[in-house]
Amino acid sequence: MSHKKLFVPGPTEVREEILKAQAKWMIGHRSKEFGDLNQRCVEKTQQILKTKNYVFWWTASGTGLMEGAIRNVVQKKVLHCINGAFSDRWFKISQACGKEPEPLRVEWGRTIKPEMVDQALSRDSYEAITFTQNETSTGVRTPLEEIVPLVRSKYPDVLILVDAVSSLMGDWFDIDALGLDVVVASSQKCVALPPGLAVAIVSARAMEKCRKVPDRGYYFDYDAMLKRYEKDHQTPTTPAISLFWALEAQLDAILAEGMQNRYRRHLEMAQFTREWAKKYFALFPEPGYESVTLTTVTNTRSISVKDLNSALGERGMQISNGYGDLKEKTFRIAHMGDLTMQDMQEVTRAIVEILKL
Numbered sequence: 047m048s049h050k051k052l053f054v055p056g057p058t059e060v061r062e063e064i065l066k067a068q069a070k071w072m073i074g075h076r077s078k079e080f081g082d083l084n085q086r087c088v089e090k091t092q093q094i095l096k097t098k099n100y101v102f103w104w105t106a107s108g109t110g111l112m113e114g115a116i117r118n119v120v121q122k123k124v125l126h127c128i129n130g131a132f133s134d135r136w137f138k139i140s141q142a143c144g145k146e147p148e149p150l151r152v153e154w155g156r157t158i159k160p161e162m163v164d165q166a167l168s169r170d171s172y173e174a175i176t177f178t179q180n181e182t183s184t185g186v187r188t189p190l191e192e193i194v195p196l197v198r199s200k201y202p203d204v205l206i207l208v209d210a211v212s213s214l215m216g217d218w219f220d221i222d223a224l225g226l227d228v229v230v231a232s233s234q235k236c237v238a239l240p241p242g243l244a245v246a247i248v249s250a251r252a253m254e255k256c257r258k259v260p261d262r263g264y265y266f267d268y269d270a271m272l273k274r275y276e277k278d279h280q281t282p283t284t285p286a287i288s289l290f291w292a293l294e295a296q297l298d299a300i301l302a303e304g305m306q307n308r309y310r311r312h313l314e315m316a317q318f319t320r321e322w323a324k325k326y327f328a329l330f331p332e333p334g335y336e337s338v339t340l341t342t343v344t345n346t347r348s349i350s351v352k353d354l355n356s357a358l359g360e361r362g363m364q365i366s367n368g369y370g371d372l373k374e375k376t377f378r379i380a381h382m383g384d385l386t387m388q389d390m391q392e393v394t395r396a397i398v399e400i401l402k403l
């Protein structure tokens with residue numbers, strides 16, 4: 047089978063040794079061996095993220111855990127900060143779960159700012175607020191470091207829920223120092239695993255809140271997950287065991303690299319790709335709020351992104367077209383997971399050659 051190196055914002059490139067780590071003899075999920083494997087994955091994740099919060103690895107995609115967060119900690123009112131397709135998805139999930147969600151919308155490409163959040167939170171009483179740390183549809187980063195301290199000091203009872211699906215273990219933000227209540231992410235982005243696992247990092251106060259929420263559903267119930275973990279480190283339902291083998295191998299690799307080095311590598315790739323984009327095209331995101339894990343480029347030359355991607359495919363590489371309405375108006379080059387500066391040099395050089403820039 048031919049191999050295209052993935053510069054798309056998920057699924058990202060998975061190294062061969064990680065793919066091979068999945069190919070072990072199957073074990074029972076009620077075995078001590080699986081409980082031990084799960085426990086090691088939980089503890090290594092806490093170590094990488096420097097968090098004392100609960101860590102739950104679920105067999106699901108990130109959207110499942112976005113829904114799980116809403117079902118576990120929101121009874122009625124939740125404020126959703128929306129600046130793209132994925133932040134809007136959280137609002138839609140709350141609607142679908144019968145909650146009373148309120149949107150705080152800004153134009154796609156722009157970021158959410160502290161004063162906007164302050165104004166919106168002052169208007170009503172909310173149980174929780176949601177942020178998308180890295181809006182993958184636009185390549186915009188939300189400055190949690192500026193917003194969250196304000197929320198924690200002025201609105202201390204509001205739970206803070208963060209979608210870090212396309213940034214966790216690539217970009218860096220301090221979960222415990224900021225006091226984030228729920229952070230969710232998928233395996234197929236910066237963790238650089240195949241799709242199929244997702245992680246929820248849950249604070250003690252979110253855990254307490256969940257116990258008071260009736261009808262919080264079955265599959266993503268935090269309390270049931272914790273009870274089973276405390277009993278024998280297993281999961282309430284059958285996990286994707288093969289992916290857990292790969293997860294442990296990848297967590298070991300991330301520990302060996304060091305999370306701060308991993309973050310710096312992502313930042314360097316981002317800075318390189320942004321400079322390249324500014325030279326030949328333009329950057330789409332609001333200046334100063336560009337994603338660390340993907341670069342969204344405005345198609346100022348009206349090239350056919352579809353044709354460019356086909357030509358890249360012939361060279362064994364793939365980037366992403368713009369998302370939704372931004373298709374052909376923008377294109378996205380991801381620098382996530384285990385990609386390196388050399389990879390970014392290769393893909394950008396190939397684009398220059400193909401387009402004869």
Ligand SMILES: Cc1ncc(COP(=O)(O)O)c(C=O)c1O
Nearest residue numbers: 107108109132180182211212232
């Ligand atoms: C920011 C963000 N949130 C949520 C999702 C949905 O995650 P999943 O596809 O794992 O359900 C994505 C997927 O691209 C994403 O980029």
